[in-house]
Amino acid sequence: MAITLRQSDADFEQRFAAFLLTKREVSEDVDAAVRAIIARVRAEGDAALIDYTLKFDKADLNKLGIAVSRDDIAKAYDDADPATIEALSFARDRIRSHHERQKPKDDLYTDAAGVELGSRWTAIEAVGLYVPGGTASYPSSVLMNAVPAKVAGVERIVMVVPAPHGIINPLVLVAADIAGVSEIYRVGGAQAIAALAYGTETIGPVAKIVGPGNAYVAAAKRQVFGTVGIDMIAGPSEVLVVADASNDPDWIAADLLAQAEHDVSAQSILITDDPAFGKAVEQAVERQLQSLPRAETAAASWRDFGAVIQVPTIEASLPLVDRIAAEHVELAIDDPEAFLSRMCNAGAVFLGRHTPEVIGDYVGGSNHVLPTARSARFSSGLSVLDFVKRTSTLKLGPEQLRALAPAAIALAKAEGLDAHGRSVAIRLNM
Amino acid sequence: MAITLRQSDADFEQRFAAFLLTKREVSEDVDAAVRAIIARVRAEGDAALIDYTLKFDKADLNKLGIAVSRDDIAKAYDDADPATIEALSFARDRIRSHHERQKPKDDLYTDAAGVELGSRWTAIEAVGLYVPGGTASYPSSVLMNAVPAKVAGVERIVMVVPAPHGIINPLVLVAADIAGVSEIYRVGGAQAIAALAYGTETIGPVAKIVGPGNAYVAAAKRQVFGTVGIDMIAGPSEVLVVADASNDPDWIAADLLAQAEHDVSAQSILITDDPAFGKAVEQAVERQLQSLPRAETAAASWRDFGAVIQVPTIEASLPLVDRIAAEHVELAIDDPEAFLSRMCNAGAVFLGRHTPEVIGDYVGGSNHVLPTARSARFSSGLSVLDFVKRTSTLKLGPEQLRALAPAAIALAKAEGLDAHGRSVAIRLNM
Structure with a gap:
């Protein structure tokens, strides 16, 4: 009740x-265990991934391969129910067309003083997508994370998914393929997050990691944050x-x-x-x-x-x-x-x-990755904006520099930063 | 060299x-000290703030008051150099007009299937702005953090700034006033972050905290993250x-x-x-x-x-x-x-x-709060977007539900979520 x-x-x-x-x-305290896993993956690369996967997932990557091959994906299509594949394509199309509208537009303009100001959006070059194994391995979540990255123009979308006893839900592989994921690796847990953040011989590093996971995955994401970007912890x-x-x-x-x-x-x-x-x-x-x-x-x-x-x-x-x-x-x-x-x-x-x-x-068509636990007070659901970043640009000529210099020099002086003032003044023979 | x-x-x-x-x-490990400070501010409120401030900042808030008053701000204007005040206003105007262009627009449309999809942006209701004391107390940073929040439409912009020996840089108070900060408190350190996150008798809690600070402030921001939003750690x-x-x-x-x-x-x-x-x-x-x-x-x-x-x-x-x-x-x-x-x-x-x-x-006019330490690979400078959040909306009528139902039910079934399927099917007598 x-x-x-x-x-x-x-x-x-x-x-x-x-x-x-x-x-x-209840948040499990797994920080120390995760720290050790990350350190070992950084030091030993693929060998550590293979060893951890044998231990935690009971899967032998020496036989299976770390990377999921095109043949594996073809087999997943064969194993999946055609009606479900069609439903995934239908969902992908609706998610894609909605997210297309979220692409931010560059802005470049000249203001009244003649200063050129710009906001320039570019896609993150490589993104990692964590997909849980077992019962929480949802193909719909693959679409919801990968499609916005694809729409944003991310070149490398790298998926990691554990294969307990060697098995991956075929619908997860199909969803990844349908969504435009570029690489898939059968690793999970903190070791997969470490591989995405720092790279191994087989897995090239990415710049940001998204997707849900268990306590180990969440702790690993927090620990690699800074080296790479992460999404919210769901x-x-x-x-x-x-x-x-x-x-x-x-x-x-x-x-x-x-x-x-x-x-x-x-x-x-x-x-x-x-x-x-x-x-x-x-x-x-x-x-x-x-x-x-x-x-x-x-x-x-x-x-x-x-x-x-x-x-x-x-x-x-x-x-x-x-x-x-x-x-x-x-x-x-x-x-x-x-x-x-x-x-x-x-x-x-x-x-x-x-x-x-x-x-x-x-x-x-909208995204199902949304802020939980009252965080909608300050954050938003996953969108194309999570896969791009903005560079601001500024351009002055001598005339604009002369117009803006007095205020800049006054503020530099007030903040006790003389080299700041000089960097402006030296260009004007002041 | x-x-x-x-x-x-x-x-x-x-x-x-x-x-x-x-x-x-070198990141100092101050997590345990910070944890204790936050716990005490949550338990004791203002009394803890007063005690910590006496200890760390050598300032007696029983005499000075926790809140900075309108009179204090008027006095800061008197103490500040008029040319610097003018430079701050000039900077504020330029920052404001650039950031006005960053306000995201709502999007509401009906797709080919007759489904109404929307993205609705709203300002975060209350934001905390941390300003360091001493030599790193930069009035320009007050403008860069507060003006975008003001442009976003944040109702409560709450500034905290330590007052070592009772003293606050008058230009920081002037900049806060010029930028539209609504409340100012003379507290700093982890105790100030705790007060912003959880509230005390005097300081109402906020939903997000931005602004730079020392190792204690950075650790406190990480610890309260989740309860409130935070900006990047600079x-x-x-x-x-x-x-x-x-x-x-x-x-x-x-x-x-x-x-x-x-x-x-x-x-x-x-x-x-x-x-x-x-x-x-x-x-x-x-x-x-x-x-x-x-x-x-x-x-x-x-x-x-x-x-x-x-x-x-x-x-x-x-x-x-x-x-x-x-x-x-x-x-x-x-x-x-x-x-x-x-x-x-x-x-x-x-x-x-x-x-x-x-x-x-x-x-x-652009923002000076920018991603450091190679994080420009995956993140952007501070902008109006950091002070708003997006709610997605969806509206179907019976006809649209009938059109989308088969794919939704197929995916729910594939994911083993029967109650999901039922929630759709029950509306169609399926």
Whole structure:
């Protein structure tokens, strides 16, 4: 049973504040182990990768090869269900056309003083994409990470994925191929992150690493940050559904459970202005759990982190929605656009009664890599912007330098930086 | 004496690769001390701030107040040189008008399938700005951090600055006021970062913290990351000057020294196609050092990290420039635009012989907070984008859901996520 919070209760603010602080993850301290793995990969290269992979993944890369070959990919296509391959292509096309719109434009202009100012965007030259192995090896996540990099113009998109007992989900290889990944290596864990950051004989180093992973992968990403760029560290997923009584309780229950089935640490929250509707949804959740293959996971998530928040009016929930700052927000209400226009914090918003969040997971076209754990207050979902960088440019002639010099020299002097002042003055015989 | 590398030498690649790996900073391990400070500020709030400030800054906040008052700011204006105030306003205007162009535009469109997709940008609600005390308390940096936040539409811009012995550089307060900072507190160090992240009785928490600081501040920012957003961790500054023999060696020497005077860990690099010109610049550096107030710092930086790289042609330096990926690149050559168009990695590029990098430090209009230590390979300078976040939106009607459902359901099935499939199917009576 999820908890229930009533905005009208005297202790609501206190309970809601405590609810916001709920930790859903225990972070394992694996820093020392990861440090040792990274040091060994830097020192020994491929040999360390082969040894760690035998030990952790029970896979012999001397036989399998570190690199996944074109033949391996062809075989993956053969092994995959054609309808699923088609669905992946459909998703890729929709993701690509949406992300094309995110490409930033260069800006070059001359201001009133005659100074030329520019912002020039270029793709990161090489990017690493981590893909988890086993049950969390999602082909949809391969698309969501690789397609924006491809759209950005990244030349080398290098995927690493562990092959426990030698096996990689064929759909992951197909998704990588469909998305335009340029190289694939069957390594995982902290050793794969080290290889991407520092390079080995077989794997050339990249400039940035993205993609989700376990505690070792997350710790390794933090440790190599600076040498390479990294994306955000993803926490467990969450959905906040704002729903009035005009919804079918079964639809809303299905949405809450779609989130809950991900992980026992996932979180599903319902905000409603109708207590009876809230009860009906809770009953529907219990009913649907009966026939769900991942019922154990979903039930644990709903029991430990699920919540039903009763508000006097949908309108009154606005500040709560912004404070929760959820990864996914569904607005199953009348005029969801009016509500959205007053919202501030969310990774992605799904508008109306026919936009279940799941559409965004796969085929909506927008990205499903989104800020979790309230970080939508200060960060955004993955986009083309994560695979480009901006260089600013400045050009003055003698006249412009003369116009700007007095202020620059005054500020250099005020900051006690005489060589700064001289670098300007010397060009003007000042 | 700086080192000299010749691209024509047989061992160049080896020496250049080693040069790129040179560490210019020893990172102090202050994690445990910082952890204790943060824990105490979370537990005790203002009382901890007052106590730490007495201990570390020798300032009694019971007398001075934690908050800087309007009267304090008025007094700072009185204490500041009017010409410097005017230069700060001039710089603010130029920075503001350049950064106005960086504001991202919302995008809302309906695709061929009738799906409505949107990208909606909103300002981060509250941002903290750390300003170091003492000699590194630069008013220009206050402008460079606060103006983009103001342009982005951040409502609360909260500045913290330590007041050693009760004293704050009046120009820092004036710059904050001119830039539109909304609140100023006289606290610094890890305790200030903790206050910004978690809040105290006096200081309301923010959602993101930017600005440079010492090892304690950097460690504190890393530790609170996740609870709040942070900017990049700035390393020591660097300049790469690409110059042919048509330059006045004294101008180029002045530019190298402007960088070197910042810090003994700063780095100045000259790339030239004319060995005699390189020698002339080195001699000019030695000569100019004689009359430089910060000669000791500049000489140490030039001796320990300075470099002159001789290339057969300017053209041949392109791959080296991209591998160095410098924070600042000056192109004191003919047709710098042609060179720029083939470059990939740099924080900011200064074009032609009349654009010394120092102009960008103060009054060019572009931002001087730029990626250091080769991170221009994967990241960009500070901009309005650092103070906004994007929410993606999606809206389907029944018809669109019917069109997208088969692919979504196929992918959910392939990933073993039955509740995902159900959340779509239940709306279509499938």
